Amino acid sequence: MARGNTRQRIQDVALELFAEQGYEKTSLREIAERLDVTKAALYYHFKTKEDIIAGIFEDLTRPMDELLAWAAEQPRTLETKQEILRRYQKALLAAAPLFRFMHENQATVRDLSIGLTFKEHFLALNEFVQEPDSSVKDRVRSVSAIFTLHAGTFFTQNAEGDPEEQQEAVLEVALDLIQQAHRA
Structure with missing residues (x-):
């Protein structure tokens, strides 16, 4: 994950998870867990x-x-x-x-x-x-x-x-x- 800010980190991790398990099977909760942030912190940047x-x-x-x-x-x-x-x-x-x-x-x-x-x-x-x-x-x-x-x-x-x-x-x-x- 070369890119630095939180928004970019979220995007990078989401793309990794989408590639690993598919878009439909990936939840926002899983993205937040992989980032080690709360779902609320994730929602601050992206609602969906x-x-x-x-x-x-x-x-x-x-x-x-x-x-x-x-x-x-x-x-x-x-x-x-x-x-x-x-x-x-x-x-x-x-x-x-x-x-x-x-x-x-x-x-x-x-x-x-x-x-x-x-x-x-x-x-x-x-x-x-x-x-x-x-x-x-x-x-x-x-x-x-x-x-x-x-x-x-x-x-x-x-x-x-x-x-x-x-x-x-x-x-x-x-x-x-x-x-x-x-x-x-």
């Missing part, structure tokens, strides 16, 4: 599990919002597209615990509409790495560059080998795809 997930989602997707704002101000050059992919990979890696939660609790994610927001982020990001007049193949290359980062983030979590080396390889493949799409 949904509030905890919404807070986690907001915190971990803020870098994505910042990336989209930054990208909107940049010229549509190959260098910009490459930097978008580099920054996106960092945001994905930082949000890995949330993605694990989303994958393992898909029904809950649908109910909380978190998945829709990720889809919106993805589509917006794709607009910044894709040229409007691109061929079908180049549009596929652009979207594949983003999917490569997603797939690579999940693939490397349980793969053997050096995680840093794996992430570098994932980024290199994504950058190759975007370069091919831009060149054409």
